[in-house]
Each structure stands twice: as structure tokens, then as C-alpha cells.
Amino acid sequence: MSPSNNRRRIAACGLPIAERDCNKRRPIPENISSLSADDLAWQLLGLAVGESENGLAVKKVRPGSPAARIGIERGDAIVGLSGTQTRTLAEFRRKIIDARLSQSLLVSIARGRQLYNMTIPPDQG
Numbered sequence: 001m002s003p004s005n006n007r008r009r010i011a012a013c014g015l016p017i018a019e020r021d022c023n024k025r026r027p028i029p030e031n032i033s034s035l036s037a038d039d040l041a042w043q044l045l046g047l048a049v050g051e052s053e054n055g056l057a058v059k060k061v062r063p064g065s066p067a068a069r070i071g072i073e074r075g076d077a078i079v080g081l082s083g084t085q086t087r088t089l090a091e092f093r094r095k096i097i098d099a100r101l102s103q104s105l106l107v108s109i110a111r112g113r114q115l116y117n118m119t120i121p122p123d124q125g
Contacts, residue, residue: 038095040100044122049078051089056108066120072109079115080108 041047046065049056057080061068080086081095083106099105102122109116 026103037096041092044096044100045105045120046123047072049089049092052077055079055087056089057091062097066123070118070120072107072118072120073111075111076111078107079110080117082106 002085024087037125038048046062046067047058048060051057052060054077057071058074058078061072061074072121078086078092080101081092084095086092086095086108094101104121106120107118107120109118
């Protein structure tokens with residue numbers, strides 16, 4: 001397979017992602033059950049999220065994290081997780097805890113007037 005065919009594009013936003021990053025079986029971190037939802041979001045996805053006047057906003061993205069690799073940026077609004085609308089930090093935390101053992105997480109991001117649906121493969125921990 002040629003290097004150009006070794007990448008695929010996420011249909012909603014056209015951001016390149018290595019195919020191997022999407023399909024790799026991920027080991028479960030040993031301490032995953034003891035982590036808070038905020039720590040899970042940071043460790044698995046590389047995101048710090050907070051409430052803003054319009055809902056949820058990305059406050060920080062860890063360089064090299066799954067969120068950074070697919071193009072999520074500080075200031076992006078998180079409008080949904082796992083295919084359902086997510087408006088509060090409590091909903092975000094509940095969904096992160098529910099998704100902690102998943103191989104990937106669907107995240108809906110608003111940037112300006114654009115809405116992107118992105119699948120994030122969690123970090124190996």
C-alpha cells in the first residue's frame with residue numbers, strides 16, 4: 001500500500017488520521033477505574049473541558065494526544081459525545097466514564113459555524 005493510501009480522511013472535517021491509529025487494539029490502563037472523569041478525558045483523549053456561556057469548551061489539548069492528532073483545538077465547543085447531545089460538564093463526565101473501555105469515542109465539535117463529528121481512538125494510557 002502506498003503512503004498516500006495509508007491515510008484516510010474523516011468525512012466530516014477532512015482531517016487526516018493514520019489508519020493504524022484508528023484500528024489498533026488499545027490496552028486498558030491499570031488504574032482506569034480509579035481515575036476521575038476529568039483525569040480520564042486528559043489521559044485517554046488529551047482534553048481538558050470546562051463550561052462556558054454556550055455549553056462546553058475545550059480548555060486545553062495535550063500535544064501529541066489523540067485529540068490533538070485529529071485536529072481538536074483550544075476553544076472548540078463540544079456539543080456531543082457518543083452520538084448524543086452533551087451540554088453540561090456533568091453529562092460530559094458521565095459519558096467519559098461510560099466510554100472509558102471503548103476502542104473509540106465519537107465527539108461532535110463546533111468551530112465557528114461548522115460542526116464536525118470526529119472519532120477519537122483513546123490513547124494507550
